[in-house]
Amino acid sequence: MLDKLQQIIGKGKIRQNVSLGVYSTFKLGGKAEYLVQAETEEDIINAVQAAHTFKLNITILGGISNVIIGEGGIKGIVIRNLTSDKKVIQDEKDFVLLEVSSGYYITRLAKETAEMGYEGIEFHYGLPGTIGGAVYMNSKWSGHQPTKYVGDVVHTAKTIDREGKQNIRDKAYLKFAYDYSFIQETKEIILNVTLKLKKNVPKQLTERCMQAMDYRRRTQPYGVATSGCFFKNVNGQSVGKMIDDLGLKGYSIGGAEISTIHANFIVNKQNATPEDVRKLVDYIKKKIKKAYNVDIEEEVIFL
Ligand SMILES: Cc1cc2nc3c(=O)[nH]c(=O)nc-3n(C[C@H](O)[C@H](O)[C@H](O)COP(=O)(O)OP(=O)(O)OC[C@H]3O[C@@H](n4cnc5c(N)ncnc54)[C@H](O)[C@@H]3O)c2cc1C
Structure with a gap:
């Protein structure tokens, strides 16, 4: 089976029986039957196609910061999402639309967007994991009142379903709520996310990053x-x-x-x-x- 999967996914991109614990923030958990280290959107699409062709289960993971993998591991193909592209696709006077790969680390994104003067992600500085995982979970920052949700600034998400069909999903479709997005039910895989971010003064935004990190360090176990x-x-x-x-x-x-x-x-x-x-x-x-x-x-x- 590994040979067949390699033909679709690429030889160096898929391995068999790989321990996942080392990649998880909890530092525990079993093995992936097959692990794909996806560095591009195409790698994810190929993995979905391979899983569909050979009727294998498929699981996507980002920073593995909100899951506990059982000792029995995960059957089928596991995608570890390492995609990391980012580009402004629309630049207006007051806001930008920023398209970000789903594997983009959210803390990196918070820092970079704050420095560019794009408001909306800075409160999530210090949040482990990827933007894909954060959209799936509608991750939040409750160190600020009212609570800031990642979903607040999502404009659209590009997804792929288990049969390989791609869609652009808007905010209404994603039905964000506390710890919830509709993706939890549809089981689509998020390929990229477009964020709508207001323009603001970088200094103010980077200060918010620091405040959020400072609050985390004071109130949560760190490291x-x-x-x-x-x-x-x-x-x-x-x-x-x-x-x-x-x-x-x-x-x-x-x-x-x-x-x-x-x-x-x-x-x-x-x-x-x-x-x-x-x-x-x-x-x-x-x-x-x-x-x-x-x-x-x-x-x-x-x-
Ligand atoms: C120290 C620490 C602090 C934390 N602080 C917060 C906090 O302040 N607020 C908060 O809300 N959470 C917090 N979390 C939880 C966690 O970091 C977030 O939920 C994070 O957004 C999960 O992202 P991830 O990439 O690690 O997802 P993972 O743990 O890898 O996956 C979580 C779920 O999302 C799905 N998923 C991941 N990527 C995709 C994708 N591209 N498409 C579809 N589904 C996908 C997975 O299949 C899985 O079901 C914290 C965790 C830690 C360890």
């Missing part, structure tokens, strides 16, 4: 293996505060620990396994249900 906030807030209430109020900071199962700095973060303290994380998550859910009678839901995706 550790984690997937960020693990649970979605419920009815506008902070799940981190609920966990903290139960005195669970520092509680651990196996190598997985509830951060001592931010109770909604689970950290890979010592060679945690996906199973350790699963058990800790179930434990937290039970405790929250018992104490507050609410069901909490994971923001992080178990694959």
Whole structure:
């Protein structure tokens, strides 16, 4: 099968049985049956075509900062999205339309757009992962009131479906909401994203980048293996505060620990396994249900 896949995808671009943990921010997880390191949009399109031709499952991953890959790994083709093009496609007096590859790292994008005087992404400076993952998740920055969502500045997204059909999806189609975009249901793969960014003074925007980073460093565990906030807030209430109020900071199962700095973060303290994380998550859910009678839901995706 590898030979056949290589014919479509390219010889140096696909490998078999590749550990994914090393690429994930949580530093854990199993192997990809086949891993494609996609550096261009064409690499993604070829991988989709190959998966369709040979009826293989296909999964796209960006920064692997919001997923836990199980020990059994991921069957079929996994695309690790390393695409990184960016160009202004429309330049008006007050705004630009900026087309960005879905694999573009969002922190790099925040810095570059701020320096160019394009407003809208700067609050996401310090957010791990790619713009594709951030659109899929509608990632947010709640260090600012009102909360800033990545979806706020999305104009369109170019997608490809599992059969290889490409579409331009507008904002209405994407139905952004808290931790949600419609892509979670359609399972389309985002090839690129066009952002509508207002023009502003670069200094003001770069200062916002620094404020966001400073806030992250003060309030979140930094430089550790984690997937960020693990649970979605419920009815506008902070799940981190609920966990903290139960005195669970520092509680651990196996190598997985509830951060001592931010109770909604689970950290890979010592060679945690996906199973350790699963058990800790179930434990937290039970405790929250018992104490507050609410069901909490994971923001992080178990694959
Ligand atoms: C330290 C830390 C801090 C964090 N802070 C925040 C925060 O402030 N706010 C916040 O909202 N999140 C935060 N996160 C979570 C995470 O960084 C974001 O959700 C991020 O946007 C995910 O992007 P990614 O590229 O890593 O996606 P991945 O984790 O690789 O993938 C997430 C999901 O998106 C899908 N996906 C990825 N790329 C594409 C694509 N091109 N097309 C279609 N689907 C795709 C994947 O299949 C998967 O289902 C944090 C995480 C960490 C580790």
